[in-house]
Amino acid sequence: LGSYFCYDNPAALQTQIQxxxxxxxxxxxxxxxxxxxxxxxxxxxxxxxIDRVFGIRWGTIIFSCFVCIGQVVFALGxxxxxxxxxxxxxxxFGTGGESLAVAQNTYAVSWFKGKELNLVFxxxxxMARIGSTVNMNLMGWLYSKVEASLGSAGHTTLGVTLMxxxxxCILSLICALALAYLxxxxxxxxxxxxxxxxxxxxxTDVKDFSLPLWLIFIICVSYYVVVFxxxxxxxxxxxEKFKFSSQAASAINSVVYVISAPLSPVFGLxxxxxxxxxxxxxxxxxxTFVSHVMLAFTLWNPWIAMCLMGVxxxxxxxxxxxxxxxxxxxxxxxxxxxxMQSIQNLGLAxxxxxxxxxxxxxxxxxxxxxxxxxxxxxxxxxLSVVLLYLVNRARGGNLNxxxxxxxxxxxxxxx
Amino acid sequence: MCGCGEPSWGWGLCAxxxxxxxxxxxxxxxxxxxxxxxxxxxxxxxPGWPGPPQNLLHIRAVxxxxxxxxxxxxxxxxxxxLVATNTPHSFLSVNWSRLLSPEPDEGLMVLPKDSIQFSxxxxxxxxxxxxxxxxxxxxxxxxxxxxxxxxxxxFSWNNITDSLDPAxxxxxxxxRPIHDLTKAFVNGSLSFRxxxxxxxxxxxxxxxxxxxxxxxxxxxxxxGASPRGNCSLFGLEVATLSQGPDCPSVQEQRSIDDxxxxxxxxxxxxxxxxxxSGFVQWRPVAFSQKQRGRESALPCQVSPLHPTLAxxxxxxxxxxxxxxxxxxxxxxxxxxxASTGPGYWDQYYLSWSMLLGMGxxxxxxxxxxxxxxxxxxxxxxxxxxxxxxxxxxxHHKQYSEYQPIN
Numbered sequence: 001l002g003s004y005f006c007y008d009n010p011a012a013l014q015t016q017i018q019x020x021x022x023x024x025x026x027x028x029x030x031x032x033x034x035x036x037x038x039x040x041x042x043x044x045x046x047x048x049x050i051d052r053v054f055g056i057r058w059g060t061i062i063f064s065c066f067v068c069i070g071q072v073v074f075a076l077g078x079x080x081x082x083x084x085x086x087x088x089x090x091x092x093f094g095t096g097g098e099s100l101a102v103a104q105n106t107y108a109v110s111w112f113k114g115k116e117l118n119l120v121f122x123x124x125x126x127m128a129r130i131g132s133t134v135n136m137n138l139m140g141w142l143y144s145k146v147e148a149s150l151g152s153a154g155h156t157t158l159g160v161t162l163m164x165x166x167x168x169c170i171l172s173l174i175c176a177l178a179l180a181y182l183x184x185x186x187x188x189x190x191x192x193x194x195x196x197x198x199x200x201x202x203x204t205d206v207k208d209f210s211l212p213l214w215l216i217f218i219i220c221v222s223y224y225v226v227v228f229x230x231x232x233x234x235x236x237x238x239x240e241k242f243k244f245s246s247q248a249a250s251a252i253n254s255v256v257y258v259i260s261a262p263l264s265p266v267f268g269l270x271x272x273x274x275x276x277x278x279x280x281x282x283x284x285x286x287x288t289f290v291s292h293v294m295l296a297f298t299l300w301n302p303w304i305a306m307c308l309m310g311v312x313x314x315x316x317x318x319x320x321x322x323x324x325x326x327x328x329x330x331x332x333x334x335x336x337x338x339x340m341q342s343i344q345n346l347g348l349a350x351x352x353x354x355x356x357x358x359x360x361x362x363x364x365x366x367x368x369x370x371x372x373x374x375x376x377x378x379x380x381x382x383l384s385v386v387l388l389y390l391v392n393r394a395r396g397g398n399l400n401x402x403x404x405x406x407x408x409x410x411x412x413x414x415x
Numbered sequence: 416m417c418g419c420g421e422p423s424w425g426w427g428l429c430a431x432x433x434x435x436x437x438x439x440x441x442x443x444x445x446x447x448x449x450x451x452x453x454x455x456x457x458x459x460x461x462p463g464w465p466g467p468p469q470n471l472l473h474i475r476a477v478x479x480x481x482x483x484x485x486x487x488x489x490x491x492x493x494x495x496x497l498v499a500t501n502t503p504h505s506f507l508s509v510n511w512s513r514l515l516s517p518e519p520d521e522g523l524m525v526l527p528k529d530s531i532q533f534s535x536x537x538x539x540x541x542x543x544x545x546x547x548x549x550x551x552x553x554x555x556x557x558x559x560x561x562x563x564x565x566x567x568x569x570f571s572w573n574n575i576t577d578s579l580d581p582a583x584x585x586x587x588x589x590x591r592p593i594h595d596l597t598k599a600f601v602n603g604s605l606s607f608r609x610x611x612x613x614x615x616x617x618x619x620x621x622x623x624x625x626x627x628x629x630x631x632x633x634x635x636x637x638x639g640a641s642p643r644g645n646c647s648l649f650g651l652e653v654a655t656l657s658q659g660p661d662c663p664s665v666q667e668q669r670s671i672d673d674x675x676x677x678x679x680x681x682x683x684x685x686x687x688x689x690x691x692s693g694f695v696q697w698r699p700v701a702f703s704q705k706q707r708g709r710e711s712a713l714p715c716q717v718s719p720l721h722p723t724l725a726x727x728x729x730x731x732x733x734x735x736x737x738x739x740x741x742x743x744x745x746x747x748x749x750x751x752x753a754s755t756g757p758g759y760w761d762q763y764y765l766s767w768s769m770l771l772g773m774g775x776x777x778x779x780x781x782x783x784x785x786x787x788x789x790x791x792x793x794x795x796x797x798x799x800x801x802x803x804x805x806x807x808x809x810h811h812k813q814y815s816e817y818q819p820i821n
Contacts, residue, residue, distance in 0.1 A: 023710070024708060024709060024710040025709060025710075236678060237678075240673075240678045240679070240680055241671075241673070241680045296671065297671055298671065299669060299671060359677060359678075359709070360677060360708060360709050360710075361677070362674055362677065363672075363673035363674045363675070363676065363677035363678060363679075364673050364677070364678060364680075365671060365672050365673050365674050365781075365785065366674050366784075366785060369785050369788050369789060369792075370788075372788075372789065372792050373788050373791070373792045375792075376791070376792035376793070376795055376796055379795075379796040379799075380795050380796055380799055383796060383799040383800065383803060384799070386803065387799070387802075387803050387806060390803070390806070390807055391806065
């Protein structure tokens with residue numbers, strides 16, 4: 001889970017990085033973009049690599065290594081005052097990061113299949129978010145300690161801080177090794193099969209995707225891009241607009257993660273029980289819209305807006321992803337999820353860059369307005385899905401069935 | 416505007432934000448008594464002294480029934496007089512021999528005297544330099560250990576006629592110490608660029624303060640001077656006339672709009688008396704590079720105004736000539752930069768702008784682009800809902816029409 005800790009390292013140290021490396025926000029956001037680029041492609045092949053080439057144990061270990069090396073290179077970039085090296089480090093880090101998550105999920109499936117899988121996924125997400133939160137609040141403190149012990153601020157301090165942050169990556173590598181050992185032992189003792197991602201990805205399936213699926217993709221991309229790049233740039237926003245201290249700004253910037261950690265399992269359960277995914281997604285998107293409007297156009301305490309965003313983000317994560325399963329035939333499911341993750345990463349990469357440019361030239365208000373426009377796009381596509389659903393209700397679409405209806409449907413299928 | 420000292424932790428404290436929003440949305444700045452949409456603005460160096468040219472710059476903004484006069488000068492010290500009159504025919508009268516004498520009283524007047532509605536002055540007295548190393552306490556009164564300040568009364572200034580440009584309505588006063596003992600200003604200078612405007616608009620470079628024909632802009636640039644330490648911060652002492660026993664105060668207005676100065680959500684404003692009077696406006700930001708981007712933005716702190724005895728300040732002849740020697744002064748300090756972040760030391764460059772005017776200060780409004788995008792962003796889902804509702808209605812109708820057939 002160390003990779004989640006390091007994913008938001010740049011956000012936690014935004015001011016320090018920009019000052020010590022003397023780069024503007026546009027270049028700073030490239031650090032996030034470089035993380036996303038490899039994942040645009042890798043989301044398709046990560047599952048394949050794990051299933052066919054490395055096997056899950058070696059896959060996890062290899063991807064952990066990538067994460068470690070990436071973080072070390074990132075830190076070295078700081079020590080040698082070479083921004084391109086930092087970008088390169090983020091690229092390697094990204095190569096490992098997302099695939100590591102896939103490997104993790106595969107482990108979870110292979111160990112908990114048929115038991116409390118939803119809960120495990122929820123907890124996994126919680127752990128990830130806790131990692132991010134701790135990072136947000138710890139890195140600034142760590143930086144000031146290193147600064148005190150080295151006697152001056154500068155790119156060396158930055159590098160050393162990041163290097164210490166990289167220790168968590170080493171920890172996760174050790175965990176990967178331990179897991180591999182345990183898994184092997186379990187296989188020997190229990191004659192258990194090695195886990196498979198079960199993802200079969202065929203790029204040719206893409207042309208068969210239905211309109212609702214494409215709309216869901218749009219919702220996904222335009223929603224995620226207003227949450228993650230915003231958090232990446234949020235700290236300075238809270239410090240300048242709301243006059244927060246550095247610590248308070250870090251704290252509020254991480255509140256989305258803090259909230260989604262405990263709420264993800266709860267909402268997962270809620271959505272499972274009630275069904276009606278579309279309504280939940282609609283609520284989540286509308287709430288995010290409201291919270292961004294609040295951040296942009298009022299001086300109200302931003303805790304309100306950020307908490308709303310945290311709640312809606314966890315709700316969306318729980319309700320949107322399962323929705324795909326209802327509009328895609330099962331044999332295309334792997335492709336659909338891979339594609340969704342891939343374009344999400346593409347969107348994040350592009351929007352990170354755009355957001356940096358907007359901030360440098362037009363300021364935070366305009367950036368917020370841009371995000372509001374993105375949420376609005378997401379809302380529009382969502383409403384289109386609702387319309388399609390209403391129009392095609394006679395044809396038996398099943399996006400918005402309640403849990404009970406779904407249960408009945410399953411029964412009728414199995415009969 | 417929002418008079419709470421607490422940075423908005425509780426939202427009860429900073430209630431007026433919807434009002435703020437409303438006032439921002441009402442884009443047309445309410446023009447005050449003196450404010451007029453169109454003015455004939457002219458800028459000239461005042462001629463007439465037979466000896467070596469003296470720096471006296473007169474900006475005259477003539478409206479239908481009022482005239483605004485700005486008189487800039489580097490005589491003695493960089494200073495500006497602001498005079499508003501209620502007639503289009505008022506004029507500046509200069510008695511050069513008296514103005515240049517040791518007793519300059521009444522050497523400079525705006526006539527007719529009974530048309531004068533408002534008058535005040537700003538004097539730039541000293542350039543400070545602080546050593547900001549080892550300053551850990553942010554709340555400390557001084558930004559660092561002060562070096563001996565440069566008194567602007569001991570500067571020599573170039574001839575403004577060289578830099579005067581009637582097309583852009585601008586002129587630059589450039590000065591360096593007369594006795595530059597430390598050789599700090601060998602390649603350096605401190606300049607005051609003054610610009611007037613015939614229409615309202617915004618400059619291209621941040622902080623992009625909104626200007627009108629009623630205002631003029633001052634850009635202070637320190638460039639090339641060698642700092643006396645590795646971590647030198649600079650500051651400027653500004654003095655102004657106080658109308659009564661109390662000094663005017665600097666208001667810090669918080670806004671939601673940072674489109675014109677990215678990541679700066681504050682506008683500082685000095686008002687002389689109740690509106691409409693004169694005002695000075697600036698964003699608390701200075702820049703350490705010619706290309707004024709966010710990466711070169713420095714914070715700018717302002718001290719509260721404090722009363723100062725006239726004799727403790729170097730005198731500006733034009734202020735004394737207009738107001739006489741029996742005047743009360745208030746002074747305040749501006750400090751640019753902090754011990755961390757970008758600073759003057761990056762490129763030996765520092766620039767800061769302010770807007771000076773009479774009447775009601777210009778009020779920022781959300782740009783049409785922002786309003787347009789918001790309209791689309793709010794309108795599109797709204798239309799979808801409406802359209803969806805309609806389709807649903809029609810669908811139901813069809814359904815009920817077909818039902819009997821089935």
